[in-house]
Amino acid sequence: MFLVSLVLVASLWELYKFLGPEDGGEIFGWPVLPRTGARSMPHTWEMVQRLFDPEVRGNDRPIWFAVAGYAWYTFRMALAGLIIGSVFGVALAVVMSRFRVIERGLLPYVIASQTVPLIALAPQFAALGGNWDLPKWTWVAALGAFLAFFPIAISTLRGLSSPAPASLELMDSYAAGWWVTLRKLRFPSAVPYMVPGFKLAATAAVIGVIVSEVSTGVRGVGFAALTYAQAATSDPAKVYAAVFGAALLGLAMFGIVVAAEAVVMRNRPRDVAA
Amino acid sequence: MSEIRTGAPTPPGTNNVVAVDGASMVFNEGRSNQVDALCDIDLVIGPGEFVSLIGPSGCGKSTLLRLIANLLSPTSGTVLVNGKSAHQARLEQDYGMAFQQSGLFEWRSVEKNIELPLELKGWKKADRRNRSREMLELVKLTDFTEHMPWQLSGGMQQRVAIARALASHPALLLMDEPFGALDEMTREHMQTELLRICAAAGTTVVFVTHSIPEAVYLSSRVVVMSPRPGRITDIIDVPLGGDRSEGTREDDTFYKLITEVREALRASETGGPIVVGVRGIEDR
Numbered sequence: 332m333f334l335v336s337l338v339l340v341a342s343l344w345e346l347y348k349f350l351g352p353e354d355g356g357e358i359f360g361w362p363v364l365p366r367t368g369a370r371s372m373p374h375t376w377e378m379v380q381r382l383f384d385p386e387v388r389g390n391d392r393p394i395w396f397a398v399a400g401y402a403w404y405t406f407r408m409a410l411a412g413l414i415i416g417s418v419f420g421v422a423l424a425v426v427m428s429r430f431r432v433i434e435r436g437l438l439p440y441v442i443a444s445q446t447v448p449l450i451a452l453a454p455q456f457a458a459l460g461g462n463w464d465l466p467k468w469t470w471v472a473a474l475g476a477f478l479a480f481f482p483i484a485i486s487t488l489r490g491l492s493s494p495a496p497a498s499l500e501l502m503d504s505y506a507a508g509w510w511v512t513l514r515k516l517r518f519p520s521a522v523p524y525m526v527p528g529f530k531l532a533a534t535a536a537v538i539g540v541i542v543s544e545v546s547t548g549v550r551g552v553g554f555a556a557l558t559y560a561q562a563a564t565s566d567p568a569k570v571y572a573a574v575f576g577a578a579l580l581g582l583a584m585f586g587i588v589v590a591a592e593a594v595v596m597r598n599r600p601r602d603v604a605a
Numbered sequence: 606m607s608e609i610r611t612g613a614p615t616p617p618g619t620n621n622v623v624a625v626d627g628a629s630m631v632f633n634e635g636r637s638n639q640v641d642a643l644c645d646i647d648l649v650i651g652p653g654e655f656v657s658l659i660g661p662s663g664c665g666k667s668t669l670l671r672l673i674a675n676l677l678s679p680t681s682g683t684v685l686v687n688g689k690s691a692h693q694a695r696l697e698q699d700y701g702m703a704f705q706q707s708g709l710f711e712w713r714s715v716e717k718n719i720e721l722p723l724e725l726k727g728w729k730k731a732d733r734r735n736r737s738r739e740m741l742e743l744v745k746l747t748d749f750t751e752h753m754p755w756q757l758s759g760g761m762q763q764r765v766a767i768a769r770a771l772a773s774h775p776a777l778l779l780m781d782e783p784f785g786a787l788d789e790m791t792r793e794h795m796q797t798e799l800l801r802i803c804a805a806a807g808t809t810v811v812f813v814t815h816s817i818p819e820a821v822y823l824s825s826r827v828v829v830m831s832p833r834p835g836r837i838t839d840i841i842d843v844p845l846g847g848d849r850s851e852g853t854r855e856d857d858t859f860y861k862l863i864t865e866v867r868e869a870l871r872a873s874e875t876g877g878p879i880v881v882g883v884r885g886i887e888d889r
Contacts, residue, residue, distance in 0.1 A: 500671075501704070503676050504702045505721075515710075598712060599711060599712060599755075600711060600753075
């Protein structure tokens with residue numbers, strides 16, 4: 332199915348390139364139709380071919396290899412971001428579910444945190460890093476975590492409050508305290524709710540890392556995309572090599588979460604509504 | 606059949622399993638949505654008795670069960686379980702509980718569900734395993750040890766829930782409409798099973814239901830309750846003996862008792878000391 336849709340997307344690309352106006356078009360005076368010239372829309376086969384050409388002239392290293400290197404670096408930062416974000420998000424959800432007062436006081440800030448423009452924030456973060464003598468990549472990972480913790484905190488919070496009243500009464504009848512109830516009942520009940528949260532968080536961590544690479548100059552795949560794009564006038568297909576790298580990276584992160592889902596949900600009924 | 610009747614004074618130190626004395630329960634006291642759920646309840650239950658609480662919805666029968674379980678504390682009055690305060694009895698896990706929804710944890714196998722109360726009591730793994738095997742034999746589910754709850758039928762799930770409630774061999778079993786969600790055939794089968802299981806273990810049972818035949822078939826005494834505020838209006842002895850089977854359901858005495866309970870329920874709704882004021886209109 333994936334291959335079929337891949338071919339379909341490539342065909343649509345080529346079809347539009349064939350039919351669309353060379354210099355872009357206007358509908359009711361709005362310049363909405365993208366240009367189809369070779370600079371703006373290189374042929375798909377050129378993009379693929381470019382993957383196997385050297386990154387820079389006079390170097391044997393093909394571009395796919397270079398991009399894979401950048402992507403691997405970005406992947407590690409995004410994974411670190413996801414892990415930090417998960418720990419922080421889950422801890423926040425537990426605290427909020429334990430103390431309603433904290434939930435009411437904290438939740439608006441949690442939501443507001445996601446409206447902060449990350450690109451503006453990234454250099455500030457990196458500047459802070461200078462004081463603590465931490466490598467720059469930790470701050471990029473932290474910004475990935477900053478985006479990842481949100482869907483995790485929200486979905487976990489919802490999951491922790493999902494047990495049926497009868498189940499809570501049952502734990503009460505065993506005189507089980509808050510911690511035991513959390514471990515034996517609330518956490519396991521939250522898992523089906525947490526899975527979609529983690530899926531969102533995985534892609535959010537990648538976006539956070541790539542965006543902050545651009546403004547901090549950490550040399551991952553986002554940085555590569557930026558530098559390649561500067562050469563786009565002479566080498567328009569090159570930038571798409573970085574785009575492919577970033578997309579594959581996102582899929583890999585998503586894949587990790589899906590694999591983890593298969594493990595934690597293996598004994599669960601299929602029709603759990605999340 | 607126990608001679609202990611409602612309203613009798615309860616001297617401390619007797620071997621009553623449950624002793625409710627002058628218990629009242631008011632929700633949202635002093636606010637506009639105040640609900641008088643229970644009013645001045647006296648109820649004494651001796652060892653080995655099977656007592657059903659029956660009444661229309663909203664009569665507070667589930668609330669009374671939760672007072673005995675110490676999931677709620679009475680606004681006034683006292684509740685003793687095994688001669689201790691209900692709170693102490695809950696801390697010591699003196700009773701097992703089963704609800705209308707089996708409430709099995711879907712991430713635990715049948716066996717692990719039954720072991721849950723033992724786990725919380727800090728039992729060793731081998732002991733837990735032995736006990737859960739024993740309970741599975743009792744409820745005749747030995748072939749489903751490793752199954753997950755969602756792979757079982759509703760009746761089987763409810764049997765697992767009963768096994769879980771009895772796993773620590775409590776003297777008292779509290780059940781809140783446990784068969785309410787089952788079809789009629791399964792329900793009658795489960796009733797016979799429950800009597801067999803409780804007779805084998807000598808368990809005292811407090812059983813909430815709104816099915817008259819169910820109450821009569823199971824109980825040694827049927828407690829009839831009226832709504833708003835919940836009161837005990839009648840207690841009916843069920844002299845069907847300890848050896849009941851499917852044949853009991855065809856018995857003339859069985860039908861007579863059903864009629865008796867039904868009339869007691871009607872009397873509690875229409876007559877009685879409850880003054881129906883302006884409120885009565887919206888209450889239908």
